[in-house]
Amino acid sequence: MELEFISKLKKQSKSKIVLLVIDGLGGLPLQPNGLTELESAKIPNLDSLASKGICGLQQPVGVGITPGSGPGHLSLFGYDPIKYQVGRGVLAALGINFDLREQDVAARGNFCSIDENGMILDRRAGRISTDENNKLCSILQEIKIPGVNIFIEPLKEHRFLLVLRGENLSSDISDTDPQDIGVKPFESNPMTPKSKKTSDYIKRFIDESSKILQDHYPANMILLRGFSQKPKWPSFQENFGLKSAAIASYPMYRGISRLLGMNIIEVGNTIDKEFIELEKYWNEFDFFYIHIKGSDSAGEDGDFNRKVNVIEEVDKYIPKLLDLNPNVIIVTGDHSTPALLKYHSWHPVPVLFWSKYCRSDKLNHFGERDCVKGSLGPHFPAIDLMPLALAHAKRLKKFGA
Amino acid sequence: MELEFISKLKKQSKSKIVLLVIDGLGGLPLQPNGLTELESAKIPNLDSLASKGICGLQQPVGVGITPGSGPGHLSLFGYDPIKYQVGRGVLAALGINFDLREQDVAARGNFCSIDENGMILDRRAGRISTDENNKLCSILQEIKIPGVNIFIEPLKEHRFLLVLRGENLSSDISDTDPQDIGVKPFESNPMTPKSKKTSDYIKRFIDESSKILQDHYPANMILLRGFSQKPKWPSFQENFGLKSAAIASYPMYRGISRLLGMNIIEVGNTIDKEFIELEKYWNEFDFFYIHIKGSDSAGEDGDFNRKVNVIEEVDKYIPKLLDLNPNVIIVTGDHSTPALLKYHSWHPVPVLFWSKYCRSDKLNHFGERDCVKGSLGPHFPAIDLMPLALAHAKRLKKFGA
Numbered sequence: 001m002e003l004e005f006i007s008k009l010k011k012q013s014k015s016k017i018v019l020l021v022i023d024g025l026g027g028l029p030l031q032p033n034g035l036t037e038l039e040s041a042k043i044p045n046l047d048s049l050a051s052k053g054i055c056g057l058q059q060p061v062g063v064g065i066t067p068g069s070g071p072g073h074l075s076l077f078g079y080d081p082i083k084y085q086v087g088r089g090v091l092a093a094l095g096i097n098f099d100l101r102e103q104d105v106a107a108r109g110n111f112c113s114i115d116e117n118g119m120i121l122d123r124r125a126g127r128i129s130t131d132e133n134n135k136l137c138s139i140l141q142e143i144k145i146p147g148v149n150i151f152i153e154p155l156k157e158h159r160f161l162l163v164l165r166g167e168n169l170s171s172d173i174s175d176t177d178p179q180d181i182g183v184k185p186f187e188s189n190p191m192t193p194k195s196k197k198t199s200d201y202i203k204r205f206i207d208e209s210s211k212i213l214q215d216h217y218p219a220n221m222i223l224l225r226g227f228s229q230k231p232k233w234p235s236f237q238e239n240f241g242l243k244s245a246a247i248a249s250y251p252m253y254r255g256i257s258r259l260l261g262m263n264i265i266e267v268g269n270t271i272d273k274e275f276i277e278l279e280k281y282w283n284e285f286d287f288f289y290i291h292i293k294g295s296d297s298a299g300e301d302g303d304f305n306r307k308v309n310v311i312e313e314v315d316k317y318i319p320k321l322l323d324l325n326p327n328v329i330i331v332t333g334d335h336s337t338p339a340l341l342k343y344h345s346w347h348p349v350p351v352l353f354w355s356k357y358c359r360s361d362k363l364n365h366f367g368e369r370d371c372v373k374g375s376l377g378p379h380f381p382a383i384d385l386m387p388l389a390l391a392h393a394k395r396l397k398k399f400g401a
Numbered sequence: 402m403e404l405e406f407i408s409k410l411k412k413q414s415k416s417k418i419v420l421l422v423i424d425g426l427g428g429l430p431l432q433p434n435g436l437t438e439l440e441s442a443k444i445p446n447l448d449s450l451a452s453k454g455i456c457g458l459q460q461p462v463g464v465g466i467t468p469g470s471g472p473g474h475l476s477l478f479g480y481d482p483i484k485y486q487v488g489r490g491v492l493a494a495l496g497i498n499f500d501l502r503e504q505d506v507a508a509r510g511n512f513c514s515i516d517e518n519g520m521i522l523d524r525r526a527g528r529i530s531t532d533e534n535n536k537l538c539s540i541l542q543e544i545k546i547p548g549v550n551i552f553i554e555p556l557k558e559h560r561f562l563l564v565l566r567g568e569n570l571s572s573d574i575s576d577t578d579p580q581d582i583g584v585k586p587f588e589s590n591p592m593t594p595k596s597k598k599t600s601d602y603i604k605r606f607i608d609e610s611s612k613i614l615q616d617h618y619p620a621n622m623i624l625l626r627g628f629s630q631k632p633k634w635p636s637f638q639e640n641f642g643l644k645s646a647a648i649a650s651y652p653m654y655r656g657i658s659r660l661l662g663m664n665i666i667e668v669g670n671t672i673d674k675e676f677i678e679l680e681k682y683w684n685e686f687d688f689f690y691i692h693i694k695g696s697d698s699a700g701e702d703g704d705f706n707r708k709v710n711v712i713e714e715v716d717k718y719i720p721k722l723l724d725l726n727p728n729v730i731i732v733t734g735d736h737s738t739p740a741l742l743k744y745h746s747w748h749p750v751p752v753l754f755w756s757k758y759c760r761s762d763k764l765n766h767f768g769e770r771d772c773v774k775g776s777l778g779p780h781f782p783a784i785d786l787m788p789l790a791l792a793h794a795k796r797l798k799k800f801g802a
Contacts, residue, residue: 062402066797
């Protein structure tokens with residue numbers, strides 16, 4: 001359904017909706033006839049919830065499309081990710097509370113390793129420590145280019161944020177990150193005539209950085225991607241009438257939540273802390289988005305068992321969640337990250353939807369192949385989860401007389 | 402997904418995709434509680450492939466829509482058949498390597514039988530031989546109309562191609578083939594003011610033809626349909642980055658492949674020869690479209706058992722296909738042709754999709770009712786098969802950061 005259509009039907013209620021995103025939840029068997037990560041996990045509480053709710057596989061963007069974390073989350077939040085596109089740079093800025101202004105151009109940076117011929121050896125510079133990152137960013141902060149202000153902010157490990165602030169900047173410039181190794185970083189080229197100036201600033205900044213970093217192997221070069229400017233979108237509250245809280249430990253996910261005007265709850269790195277915050281803020285909000293990062297990281301590392309363990313750990317918190325007496329619970333991922341592939345994938349994502357008004361599917365287990373048989377079907381559009389949640393939370397008026 | 406959207410995400414790979422189209426694959430039971438043609442067939446190799454892959458029923462155009470071969474194939478090739486419409490005339494021209502030019506108007510012709518009152522007795526003139534057709538076409542080639550060049554090319558049996566070449570021609574004129582018997586052929590009328598001239602040429606040509614043919618019963622009249630001009634579409638390779646080969650013995654299917662810029666492999670009339678060509682050209686292409694005609698012809702003849710036999714024959718070639726080590730295999734039809742109905746039908750078409758990155762459905766049999774339980778679901782849009790194939794062949798980039 002169109003966001004504008006849903007928005008017109010919204011009504012107030014005291015009901016509460018919880019969206020629990022287990023990042024990269026969907027998986028694949030390691031052997032053709034084996035079980036996926038979720039199918040292997042011992043998750044008695046999720047299984048029990050699945051038996052009382054309705055299940056399916058959701059499609060974050062569309063068939064065959066591998067979503068980045070941005071599009072994957074936007075669709076869960078009810079925003080069509082093809083219509084609402086945002087660059088990685090803006091997301092990174094929002095995630096660290098950077099005061100991004102209207103004209104600013106933001107980019108996501110990586111420290112990387114190159115060889116003597118300039119070929120990329122490691123796109124993440126061996127995942128240097130955040131401490132090392134902090135030091136390198138302070139060095140880069142010394143770079144001055146006439147006509148523009150440059151901000152460099154360290155993120156986690158090898159990641160940083162670059163922001164240009166000045167007159168007549170444009171984000172229509174190409175990535176320098178080739179997303180591959182064994183090749184040189186790309187030049188950042190203007191994609192429109194008016195972005196030539198910005199592209200020149202970036203070229204100059206990269207030249208200076210590469211000189212400064214040359215003796216800092218493994219972090220002897222930088223890669224930039226996702227040049228972007230802050231979009232102006234209707235907020236989550238305007239659209240759905242929900243006072244919302246985002247409980248997410250990683251900047252990226254706080255970033256996208258802030259873009260929709262959600263309230264950001266500061267949390268530590270453990271699942272336990274996230275559920276403590278959920279309980280603490282329970283009375284203050286209508287909608288809670290809880291983000292679990294470990295499952296995706298395990299998948300990206302190709303660690304099947306660790307991904308299983310993260311899912312099993314999440315399962316332990318389900319009784320605590322139920323004790324809070326929510327009206328709607330959605331458990332899903334923003335995309336699949338099979339340990340077999342070590343990367344985001346296009347496979348549809350298991351989804352468990354519970355409210356006391358479900359025609360329960362009575363499935364025995366929350367797993368990919370079980371979800372095929374669920375009443376949400378094998379290709380449920382992720383953007384329809386919000387309208388479904390609002391309906392079950394009695395937050396949508398009847399359409400038509 | 403939109404073709405343009407998919408196209409932007411394409412990336413190169415050495416992977417290979419095979420699309421095996423068993424024309425008119427979907428069927429119906431002869432008795433209400435019986436089995437369909439596919440369900441009756443002994444197809445151990447396809448069954449085994451189905452158990453390792455994912456299955457479903459695909460919708461070539463939309464619910465309730467009976468597709469012609471053109472739309473049925475376009476959707477399998479990832480082109481929305483409602484957006485990308487092509488007339489039968491153009492397809493016929495492409496299928497025989499006719500050098501159709503930009504301004505030309507092409508139509509598909511049938512020799513037909515009419516009675517003394519001009520009522521159609523047989524739309525196919527008793528399926529006259531191709532030899533007889535050749536003779537009749539040379540007679541029609543004698544017709545001269547001032548202001549326009551007329552080309553008549555025999556196709557198989559009762560079919561021929563008519564092409565008008567001249568200034569300011571338009572294909573917006575109506576069919577003369579009523580697609581029914583016991584009625585007179587229609588007049589070809591202009592559908593826009595600028596097509597009046599073309600419609601006049603056609604009326605004159607039909608008058609002349611009917612005089613010339615009056616003593617050639619059963620081929621004593623002609624029917625024309627699918628007036629059309631060559632469309633300008635982005636090619637299959639531009640869209641998907643695939644170097645593609647079409648292995649099809651019938652002109653119609655070579656025609657549609659050529660329209661998308663596929664490379665046409667000349668083959669004989671047997672399935673065996675098609676698979677020999679597949680092996681021969683295996684290293685030269687990324688994408689192979691193999692077309693099996695016999696299943697549709699059997700369905701149109703109402704020959705249930707012959708259709709079963711054709712499907713069983715195809716099954717024998719699956720091991721040979723697997724020996725080539727493709728990355729993705731799709732087995733489906735361009736539409737259903739139940740022997741019970743003796744014609745194309747609107748029923749969704751069984752589809753078997755295999756790659757080593759499938760969450761296998763573990764179905765026991767590749768058949769219509771089994772496919773309902775598959776993870777592609779009972780209404781999988783045929784145009785989403787190409788994005789799905791590209792994803793599994795690792796030929797699509799991630800969308801968004």
